[in-house]
Amino acid sequence: MTTKPESQTRPDAATAPATPPTSPTGRQAARGRDREIAGEPPDLRRPMGIAARVETFLRAQWLGTIPGRIRAYAAVALVGVAALLAVLSVAIGNARDGVQTIGHDAGPRVVATGSLYFALSDMDAQVANVLLIGRQHDLGIGHDEALRRYEVRRVEAGQAAVQAAQLAGDNVNMQRTVREVLDGLGRYERLVGEAMLLDRQANHAAGQLPQQVIDTYRRATDLMKMELLPKAYNLTLDSGATVRQSYESKRTAIESGRTWVVVTGALLLAALLVLQVYVAGRFRRLVNPALALATVVAFVLVAASTGLLSAQAGHLRKAKEDGFDSILALSRARAISHSAFADESRYLLDPGRADTYEQTYLDKSLAVLFVDPQGKPVNLETYYARLPEVLRGFDPARDRGAFLGFFGDEANRARPGLETSALNDTLRAYQKVIENDQTMRRLATGDDRNAAITLRMGRDSGAIKDFDDYDRALVRLSAAHRDAFDQAIKDGDGGLGGWNLIPVGAAVVIAGLILVGVRPRLAEFR
Amino acid sequence: MRTSRVAAAAILVAATGLAGCGLSGEADQGSIVHKRSLVIGVKEDQPSLGLKRSDGTYEGFDVDVAKYVAGKLGVPPSRITFRTTPSSAREAALATGAVDMIFATYSITAQRKTKVTFGGPYYVPHQDTLVRADDSSIKNVRDLKGKRLCEVLGSNSWKRVTEERKITATTVKARNYGECLTKLLAGQLDAISTDDLILAGFAVGRPLKIINSPFTDEKYGIGLKKGDLAACEAVNRAVIQMYQEGKAKEFLDKWFSKSGLRITTSVPQFEGCT
Numbered sequence: 001m002t003t004k005p006e007s008q009t010r011p012d013a014a015t016a017p018a019t020p021p022t023s024p025t026g027r028q029a030a031r032g033r034d035r036e037i038a039g040e041p042p043d044l045r046r047p048m049g050i051a052a053r054v055e056t057f058l059r060a061q062w063l064g065t066i067p068g069r070i071r072a073y074a075a076v077a078l079v080g081v082a083a084l085l086a087v088l089s090v091a092i093g094n095a096r097d098g099v100q101t102i103g104h105d106a107g108p109r110v111v112a113t114g115s116l117y118f119a120l121s122d123m124d125a126q127v128a129n130v131l132l133i134g135r136q137h138d139l140g141i142g143h144d145e146a147l148r149r150y151e152v153r154r155v156e157a158g159q160a161a162v163q164a165a166q167l168a169g170d171n172v173n174m175q176r177t178v179r180e181v182l183d184g185l186g187r188y189e190r191l192v193g194e195a196m197l198l199d200r201q202a203n204h205a206a207g208q209l210p211q212q213v214i215d216t217y218r219r220a221t222d223l224m225k226m227e228l229l230p231k232a233y234n235l236t237l238d239s240g241a242t243v244r245q246s247y248e249s250k251r252t253a254i255e256s257g258r259t260w261v262v263v264t265g266a267l268l269l270a271a272l273l274v275l276q277v278y279v280a281g282r283f284r285r286l287v288n289p290a291l292a293l294a295t296v297v298a299f300v301l302v303a304a305s306t307g308l309l310s311a312q313a314g315h316l317r318k319a320k321e322d323g324f325d326s327i328l329a330l331s332r333a334r335a336i337s338h339s340a341f342a343d344e345s346r347y348l349l350d351p352g353r354a355d356t357y358e359q360t361y362l363d364k365s366l367a368v369l370f371v372d373p374q375g376k377p378v379n380l381e382t383y384y385a386r387l388p389e390v391l392r393g394f395d396p397a398r399d400r401g402a403f404l405g406f407f408g409d410e411a412n413r414a415r416p417g418l419e420t421s422a423l424n425d426t427l428r429a430y431q432k433v434i435e436n437d438q439t440m441r442r443l444a445t446g447d448d449r450n451a452a453i454t455l456r457m458g459r460d461s462g463a464i465k466d467f468d469d470y471d472r473a474l475v476r477l478s479a480a481h482r483d484a485f486d487q488a489i490k491d492g493d494g495g496l497g498g499w500n501l502i503p504v505g506a507a508v509v510i511a512g513l514i515l516v517g518v519r520p521r522l523a524e525f526r
Numbered sequence: 527m528r529t530s531r532v533a534a535a536a537i538l539v540a541a542t543g544l545a546g547c548g549l550s551g552e553a554d555q556g557s558i559v560h561k562r563s564l565v566i567g568v569k570e571d572q573p574s575l576g577l578k579r580s581d582g583t584y585e586g587f588d589v590d591v592a593k594y595v596a597g598k599l600g601v602p603p604s605r606i607t608f609r610t611t612p613s614s615a616r617e618a619a620l621a622t623g624a625v626d627m628i629f630a631t632y633s634i635t636a637q638r639k640t641k642v643t644f645g646g647p648y649y650v651p652h653q654d655t656l657v658r659a660d661d662s663s664i665k666n667v668r669d670l671k672g673k674r675l676c677e678v679l680g681s682n683s684w685k686r687v688t689e690e691r692k693i694t695a696t697t698v699k700a701r702n703y704g705e706c707l708t709k710l711l712a713g714q715l716d717a718i719s720t721d722d723l724i725l726a727g728f729a730v731g732r733p734l735k736i737i738n739s740p741f742t743d744e745k746y747g748i749g750l751k752k753g754d755l756a757a758c759e760a761v762n763r764a765v766i767q768m769y770q771e772g773k774a775k776e777f778l779d780k781w782f783s784k785s786g787l788r789i790t791t792s793v794p795q796f797e798g799c800t
Binding site for chain 2: 173177227229231244245366372405
């Protein structure tokens with residue numbers, strides 16, 4: 001027997017298994033064609049229509065002859081190969097989609113929309129700085145620098161809004177929210193322009209704002225706080241929800257895909273073993289080498305792909321939980337911290353609302369890092385006292401649940417090493433920021449507003465420098481998670497390399513080996 | 527020939543289909559988003575928010591919001607069972623599954639978030655102060671200095687004035703807000719300070735006024751079983767729609783417009799689903 005006929009056989013052999021012998025239609029058709037082909041010896045080398053071959057096959061099986069049996073077993077094994085290939089393609093497709101969505105499409109875009117909240121919030125903070133320092137242009141980061149930052153943030157807000165609009169896709173509610181944010185931003189800028197003009201005309205000393213400026217700024221900052229910021233925040237949450245849902249569905253799909261691979265793989269191996277035993281037994285051989293090799297290849301394929309799918313589910317989990325979730329949570333913590341820091345400026349510039357801004361500062365601080373007041377009144381005084389107590393000698397591994405809020409979640413999540421040390425740095429810097437707040441408020445309520453303003457707005461010392469240290473530590477902490485995210489996505493991409501072709505190649509090899517193993521035996525019956 | 531070829535193709539497709547089915551994966555199992563009917567916990571003694579009528583049904587802003595949100599989850603009012611859920615029993619009721627959701631002036635706090643997943647907030651009320659309509663001496667919380675403030679048993683609201691802000695008001699004890707109200711009208715105390723929505727419910731139809739000088743942000747959240755993120759995301763989307771469609775304004779106007787309270791008709795900043 002030469003190899004030539006085998007290559008002829010392959011295409012029809014691959015289609016044959018698609019028609020199981022039990023199919024009523026198939027059987028009926030086979031019966032109908034009995035007359036035409038009765039007596040003709042089955043000759044696979046003769047060019048023949050696919051249907052005719054199917055019928056020949058079925059007839060042989062139906063008759064229960066040895067070649068019929070061999071063909072049937074071989075067909076079952078080939079169906080198994082096809083099924084495994086199908087299951088693998090779907091499962092690997094899911095793994096690929098998962099990495100694509102979390103790592104390259106929606107994931108990074110959601111992180112980008114997070115900067116919308118930050119940019120808007122910082123715009124308002126810069127306005128507060130400009131208005132607070134008045135004609136003393138060298139206070140704080142300086143009048144011109146504050147204005148420059150305002151412009152930068154405005155551009156960033158616009159870019160983030162575009163990302164959000166793209167993420168919204170055909171979700172009309174989200175699109176509408178993006179539009180409302182942009183509309184609101186227009187109104188906000190108009191109010192800010194008005195406040196800045198009045199401020200310039202007043203030409204006041206730092207912290208001595210005329211009521212007219214305060215009133216106009218109140219309208220602007222209320223619009224920001226009540227309408228723009230909540231919508232921007234909700235946009236990121238909502239698009240983050242989409243990512244979570246697609247992550248959950250992809251992860252479960254990969255896991256159930258793995259189960260399916262194991263089940264179909266086991267069935268294929270069983271079919272190959274039955275075929276092996278039958279062929280070897282009938283022809284008094286110990287082993288059929290081609291079939292044995294097919295079994296080994298099938299086993300390796302199932303084992304490798306099961307391992308691959310487990311690893312991919314792991315990479316995806318890492319990217320989502322160690323990376324994405326933390327990055328998003330920390331970007332919210334950062335935005336809220338900046339906005340709290342701006343509440344200090346607002347507290348100083350608008351004494352009429354000092355109580356309100358003190359309360360929002362407390363609320364924001366508690367959102368970032370919540371300490372149990374232990375029965376004491378929930379106010380800044382308690383917070384100042386409790387924070388050092390809780391943070392003194394804090395060890396994330398030991399003191400789980402010592403505090404709540406964004407940093408509490410982060411403390412539970414941070415892994416030893418880079419993340420934990422970055423977290424500890426951040427917490428130390430945060431404590432310094434809160435200490436400055438305490439000093440600043442003590443000065444302001446002790447009728448030394450100028451000292452308070454100098455502390456808050458002093459350029460290379462004081463509150464701004466400490467806050468910048470805190471901000472840098474927070475960015476480093478976020479970068480540690482960014483690295484974990486990038487690594488997991490890289491592993492996910494790398495792990496899938498070649499898996500376009502491997503299942504197909506292996507399936508072709510297994511099917512080929514089955515035919516190589518079976519054909520010479522069948523030929524003995526001609 | 528043709529028939530068998532078609533049959534073969536059909537079976538191939540069916541086999542592939544079979545292999546594909548079950549591979550897509552079903553996430554978020556056990557979430558209440560898939561439920562056909564819902565049990566919702568509300569208050570029974572808060573006028574305009576959650577109040578039990580004599581016929582056993584409930585009314586109020588919380589009830590209307592609950593109906594709207596449930597509707598967006600595909601559950602019509604006919605398949606909602608409202609149940610009175612007192613403040614002390616809320617966490618347990620969610621954990622055991624006695625109720626599916628809670629809309630009951632349920633403030634989101636960091637500590638509660640460790641036991642409950644919060645959707646929303648669907649509204650951010652502020653602590654404000656209720657005084658007699660003819661009293662012009664109290665314009666903001668600082669003016670409570672030296673005044674008589676109602677101290678309700680088991681409530682924290684008065685502490686926010688006297689302890690958190692250290693405003694030296696004289697507190698007058700009362701068993702509940704009903705008693706505060708009677709005493710305020712009788713001139714036995716000068717002010718009641720708590721969530722403005724609660725005050726608004728009391729103010730309607732009485733010679734009282736809210737001073738509209740808010741000094742805190744509360745967050746009325748939608749209580750959900752801890753970990754049901756799918757439900758949290760779904761109710762958040764419903765709340766966004768409630769504001770976009772103007773329904774939130776409609777509900778707020780219906781229950782609070784007569785009280786003279788300044789209401790917010792823009793969607794609040796959500797807490798995030800954890």
